[in-house]
Amino acid sequence: MNDRPGLRERKKAKTRASIQKEALRLFREQGYAATTVEQIAEAAEVAPSTVFRYFATKEDLVLVDQFPPFIEALRALPPELGPVSAVRRALRAAVEAQTPEERADSLERERLMATVPELWAASLKGVTGEIRTLQETLAAREGREPDDPEIRNITGAIAGVLVALWFAWVRDPGMDALAEADQALAHLEAGLPLT
Amino acid sequence: MNDRPGLRERKKAKTRASIQKEALRLFREQGYAATTVEQIAEAAEVAPSTVFRYFATKEDLVLVDQFPPFIEALRALPPELGPVSAVRRALRAAVEAQTPEERADSLERERLMATVPELWAASLKGVTGEIRTLQETLAAREGREPDDPEIRNITGAIAGVLVALWFAWVRDPGMDALAEADQALAHLEAGLPLT
DNA sequence: CATATTTTGAGAGTAGACTCTCATTTGAGA
């Protein structure tokens, strides 16, 4: 009847974290495809079969959910706000809710994913699901069907603008991603004028 | 000195087409992952190793470049047109230049690519390059740098809207993809109002 | 301490994409 997880649970969490950490390091250093599960197991000092006990597939070693906080922030915003404006605020809120450490970590991970084609590819299944969720959430805010073409276009445009920014950021890591994202969404909200 | 390719070349083209055709049929009927190269070889009445002589990887059986015609159409349009409007016309021009057969074929292919995560992932490297090309082309039309944030946003929004439509179309193959694309771009051009 | 449960390691096994080799066939050209 102990709140604190027992030794067994703590050890499991540690093992899991260690496997994932080593995997990401190897992926970064030598590429996704070129890294075998065996190497990961060895680096994490664990048997290969243990890796599969923690992560069903190799791809799962990369996938992480940072999306729910954003969606929750979005759902919490009043529906009077337009979709783009709401996304803008939710994004800011979600980022600001992270500790600096979490933020650095997720930036590194995003960077890794965008840099290594195999990883970007591997994360794709998740990304499309996330965009679909965004679409459904925006639709709900406006009291429309998720497949409403206008909602679909807006969702697509938001995602497209952010992904384009993501790629630009990868080429120039110096930029302030959050500020740029805010500006980009503002530009989108204004109807994408060429000034 | 015959213009017409010799028997050998014609046979090769035929074999290649036959392999690809059977592969697409099997993918459609029983799924991509569930179809083995061996089955494809058998259906095309060819040895498995022959399949790999024509297509370096299983993924290559699906991937195709239809992008250049579109970009050329875009480059040919007068720069007075706004970016979105130009893309709209170029898209229409590129599609209309296809024979009905080519069109049906590429729709089928697109469908497979959007449906099967491995393929969508495999085509990703190409897609990102294409979007970059689009961005550069639009920038040139406007006399701007390719990395101009406004150009980047517009390019991202166009791509996002079209990709969102693509996915909607996959869920509902009945829709007229070209007409919908035209409408979606018109909506984008109007600033994505919610009516 | 003793027993029950969970987790792990070791390793054998499967499937399927992809490679290589070599003998055989087939079309090209004189």
Next chain:
DNA sequence: TCTCAAATGAGAGTCTACTCTCAAAATATG
């Protein structure tokens, strides 16, 4: 028809993600 080069078939072989089994080790519990 004869010779040469290219294409093919047959099949053995590799690589790696992923599965399964079972016994040993670690941990929980009384």
